[in-house]
Amino acid sequence: MRLEPLASFHVKLSPILDLGDSHWGRRRIIDIAGGSFEGPRLSGDILPGGADWQVLHADGMASIDTRYTLRTHDGAHLYISTSGVRHGPPEVLARLAAGEVVDPSAYYFRLFCRFETGDERYLWLNRTLAVASGARTADAVRYDAYALT
Template identity: 65%
Template sequence: MGLPEPTLTKIAHVHVLLDPVQTLGQTPHGLRRIIPITGGSITGERLSGEILPGGADWQLVHDDGAATIDTRYTARTHDGALIYLATSGVRHGPPEVLERLAAGDEVDPREYYFRVTVRLETGDPRYYWINRAVFVAYAARHPDAVAYDLYTLD
């Protein structure tokens, strides 16, 4: 008996606004950076609303320039439900591309690899389905934001 082939269903586009990077410095795990989240939006048929200020990305940058992504933040849906979002993933690419990203340049996301898993959690019965799904995303880094398309793994 074979297993089903994975398929993806797009749920929403997420646009997360960021404050400037706070660099803590070199730690035993890598260069620790904290990037505060100041707002944003979620736009989709099944899920839409606003990103609330107060979260952050507790990011590690490694010697090769690759970044380990670790974000936690909250959204409020268009109808008032609160949703916790946490992403975990990686961003890497050729050194010259990563340098352009670090300089704040707008870089085509096809030039680097930026993928995350996204855990969503809520107690609101209208959105309880998000507690029971696996989410993945293709992401892009912009000078003052991160954007990603959120998919369920069906």
């Protein structure tokens, strides 16, 4: 098994909608405002719509659950879903929450990515699992995705 670079994603985010505490944790919904992705076999735009249906846990860990739509440079539409976790020292997470620039090596942010499409040019993505390492900024998420080969 190898990791093959798939694409770098820049996902623009809307302000956080905080639903409050539930039995799962603090539920937050963060709408996807747009963005772009670029890689050796995959590039294009992230369409507005979709969201991260995120849960913040008492220990500060965030459970990530996103679903949104990509449009490739050649007009194909792809569905992407990611699931993962983000955690780190409380002082680092507080800086992230305040919108500060934080070195991604100071916290753990990893994703599992799945794709779905009916476009023949990208059917290979339906059979591809990907992992990613992410970074959070005040209004975006950036992550580098790698196909598991």
